[in-house]
Amino acid sequence: MQRTATLFLLVLLIASQGNAALAQAKDLLVITVNVDGTCAASRVHVPCREIGTKLRQAGVPLNTRVRLHFDKTVVYEILAATLESVRDAGLDLKLGYVIVEKQ
Secondary structure (H helix, E strand, C coil), X not given: CHHHHHHHHHHHHHHHHHHHHHHHCCCEEEEEXXXXXXXXXXXXXXXXXXXXXXXXXXXXXXXXXXXXXXXXXXXHHHHHHHHHHXXXXXXXXXXXXXXXXXX
């Protein structure tokens, strides 16, 4: 009985460690895009055209999921520069859709 209980606890410990590793593999990073053309994320605040490179230099892993947060007053050129920088750095950015409230 003692051996079975010990084996069960060992299997449970190994299984819980495996799930923790899988959960950590896809961290989420939110990049805030500002109207002035700067981006901030993970203690990095730089022009948006440099955000991808700077995040990689700061040690952000390639498999980190990226989400953009921006105000509706941010112009297209700033968002395009941000997307290009993140893509060129190899970070995992999934494009979805933008919800805009009616005025």
